Amino acid sequence: MASSVSGPRDLPESQYDLSTYWGRVKHSAGVSDPRMLLVTPSNVEHSRELISQYKNGRIKDMTPELWKAKKVLDSTIHPDTGKPVMLPFRMSSYVLSNLVVTVGMLTPNLGTIGTLFWQITNQSLNVAINTANSNKSHPLTPTQLVTSYFMAVTASCSVAVGLNSLVPKLKSLSPYSRLVLGRLVPFAAVVSAGVVNVFLMRSEEIRKGISVYDDETGKELGVSKKAAVYAVGETATSRVLNATPIMVLPPLMLVRLQRKIRMSKPVELAVNIGLILSTSFVVLPFALGTFPQRESIDTKRLESHFWDLKRDSGESIRKVQFNRGM
Incomplete structure (x- = not known):
């Protein structure tokens, strides 16, 4: 996942409002998108670089390209190991x-x-x-x-x-x-x-x-x-x-x-x-x-x-x- 990329700045969890059901539905559709099976190792590395630039402050705002990069990593990379999950099990x-x-x-x-x-x-x-x-x-x-x-x-x-x-x-x-x-x-x-x-x-x-x-x-x-x-x-x-x-x-x-x-x-x-x-x-x-x-x-x-x-x-x-x- 994109969370496996190091950097002091946090990524937004999703481009959708996950506090609402419809927001979670749209987020889930992205996570389970079968088109993500077509990404190549070079796509993954390019996405890592873009996310790294954002998390280290070199890119200031989330853009459509950054959201796509996050989607690539979230659907491909294991958050703990930072390595791709075996293809059939993503x-x-x-x-x-x-x-x-x-x-x-x-x-x-x-x-x-x-x-x-x-x-x-x-x-x-x-x-x-x-x-x-x-x-x-x-x-x-x-x-x-x-x-x-x-x-x-x-x-x-x-x-x-x-x-x-x-x-x-x-x-x-x-x-x-x-x-x-x-x-x-x-x-x-x-x-x-x-x-x-x-x-x-x-x-x-x-x-x-x-x-x-x-x-x-x-x-x-x-x-x-x-x-x-x-x-x-x-x-x-x-x-x-x-x-x-x-x-x-x-x-x-x-x-x-x-x-x-x-x-x-x-x-x-x-x-x-x-x-x-x-x-x-x-x-x-x-x-x-x-x-x-x-x-x-x-x-x-x-x-x-x-x-x-x-x-x-002092607030409860x-x-x-x-x-x-x-």
């Missing part, structure tokens, strides 16, 4: 990297073997993306990583196989209702595994707490376990919201189309890919923008030692902020 590659796996999971009538294969493949991709983009100052141990992976795989496979065997037994429902429920099984599996994965990978934050800062001055005020619960809970919720449009809308639309139009298998596959791809590009920024990255919260919702904090001026601190994480 946020700008999120839609394309997940396309094959999502199409596989949403393929009708997979059977048990196919269901297990695609759920395991999906969790393997998730681990690779999480590892490539993780906070390098507090890396997971190999044991934590392996535990998180196997728990997520167990959750997703158990839910998928269990629901696939349960839905046909719901004789009180109409055949169409059972068909719709069957197409939503991958969504339930992905969501349950995603929530399990978040709480496992960030369990240390809940146990030890995360740093909170004065909402106005940015001064660090201490560590809060309650803030960690909010941060991890919102992140888990965001995983559900991110998965919902991609895993729910395409299968439901495909069911409706199949009732009206007879399709061969190749046509059905092409339609399925088109629905997933278009839904991912259009809806993903709206899901990603649900929660702000830096969350503000009233001190009364945290531990009691934050309730009566004051600034040097009413709100604090924390980094929600990914």
Whole structure:
């Protein structure tokens, strides 16, 4: 990210107002822009130089060229290492990297073997993306990583196989209702595994707490376990919201189309890919923008030692902020 470039001057976090939902949607659209996959090493170095000039005061104001340079670095460079994230695991590659796996999971009538294969493949991709983009100052141990992976795989496979065997037994429902429920099984599996994965990978934050800062001055005020619960809970919720449009809308639309139009298998596959791809590009920024990255919260919702904090001026601190994480 652009934050990895050294200099005494801070960069604006975004050219959009991240305190508003629409501002976060536009920011998310930029972060996940697949055109950023076309940047070359020379583009990255040129962007570094421009950002360095701004952060060291040689360029006074943000310009369209500087915003583009920031976008290049934010979508390519890891903020801790300062090195490019491996291409398939960048946020700008999120839609394309997940396309094959999502199409596989949403393929009708997979059977048990196919269901297990695609759920395991999906969790393997998730681990690779999480590892490539993780906070390098507090890396997971190999044991934590392996535990998180196997728990997520167990959750997703158990839910998928269990629901696939349960839905046909719901004789009180109409055949169409059972068909719709069957197409939503991958969504339930992905969501349950995603929530399990978040709480496992960030369990240390809940146990030890995360740093909170004065909402106005940015001064660090201490560590809060309650803030960690909010941060991890919102992140888990965001995983559900991110998965919902991609895993729910395409299968439901495909069911409706199949009732009206007879399709061969190749046509059905092409339609399925088109629905997933278009839904991912259009809806993903709206899901990603649900929660702000830096969350503000009233001190009364945290531990009691934050309730009566004051600034040097004697003014009471009413709100604090924390980094929600990914």
